[in-house]
Amino acid sequence: MSSKTRIGIIGCGNISSIYLKNAPRFEAIEVAAVADLDADRAAAQAKEYNVPRVLSTEALLADPGIDIVLNLTIPGVHGELAIKALEAGKSVYNEKPLALDRESAAKMLALAREKGLRVGCAPDTFLGAGLQTCRKLIDTGAIGQPIAAVGFMMGAGPEAWHPNPFFFYQKGAGPLFDMGPYYLTALTTLFGPVSRVTSSSQIPFKQRPIGSEPHRGELINVEVPTHVAAVLDFVSGPVATLITSFDIAGKNHLPRIEIYGTEGTLQVPDPNTFEGPVLLNKRGEEAWTEVPITFGYNENSRGVGLADMAVAIQCGRPHRASGEVAFHVLDLMHSIHEASEAGKHLPMASTMSRPEPFPENLPFGQIPA
């Protein structure tokens, strides 16, 4: 590759560290500048990860030395900042979710189309070795025709350990918006788009006490459903049941994702990770078989979707962790909540194409042209 695509990161919080750590390992990209509302935080990350420039958000957006804006800010500003980046003539890659509302996400995609720019979005865990192995098994008929899937994200909520857990219970969060993107991106990149959804949800606790410092004992007012049970019909046939919950006090023994086909069952790894294990059980077999992992990106590879977008721009091909997939996932999350309120199935207005799979055995840092 002749020259590296120059990335400007806005948002130097928690998740920025893994992007900054991985970035130098990708042949296609380099981090040219960082910015944050908190300039000290940006400076500290720049120092730790050898980023040459610390800029204000406005200066970064205006800088001709930045090709792609990597938007790692909080969900509430994803839409507004991405639109500013596109208006400034830069492609943008957002952390999840793409935006809080459908309107700003749709505006983002329209603006990118109009200007010939790209919108990408996390999660990129579906490009990891575990989920790519599952994709190959499904595409090559290892479980026959997929009939059904289940996904379970069952937890007690983050207020026991997270230092600042208030936002998890405000509009735009809750278990579905916080963790749903991993599950829904995994399922849609395996099966394709969803045709309709329905769901039931509830808020069993209107206030939740914080168990962690520095807010121990304070109460959080809960604005969003914390137990969401959804059913999704995929255009390609399978029906998936997805439960995301912050209301599970004790342990549970449910899988993260399991897929049931006419000839067998596939146990899919945690979609919030890049690795395996991948387990297969064919009709009549006594035991599960652990499937050998032959794909690359078999470790925490956050940023692989961004690097793929950089290569895609250089080569003029579609990128995999696309705004189109992320928009369908956002539309699904809103529709799941709306279906529970309406008490019926809702048809999906948006759609998407499954991104191309990765080839096997890619070394870390390499992305196919």
Ligand SMILES: NC(=O)c1ccc[n+]([C@@H]2O[C@H](COP(=O)([O-])OP(=O)(O)OC[C@H]3O[C@@H](n4cnc5c(N)ncnc54)[C@H](O)[C@@H]3O)[C@@H](O)[C@H]2O)c1
């Ligand atoms: N922390 C995780 O484990 C994790 C995992 C996966 C995805 N994410 C996603 O990553 C994103 C960021 O999460 P985080 O945990 O790093 O949050 P964080 O609160 O630690 O960091 C966000 C940073 O963005 C900055 N910021 C906010 N608004 C800004 C603005 N308008 N301009 C410039 N900077 C601004 C804040 O000052 C802060 O430093 C979220 O979308 C989240 O869903 C986080």
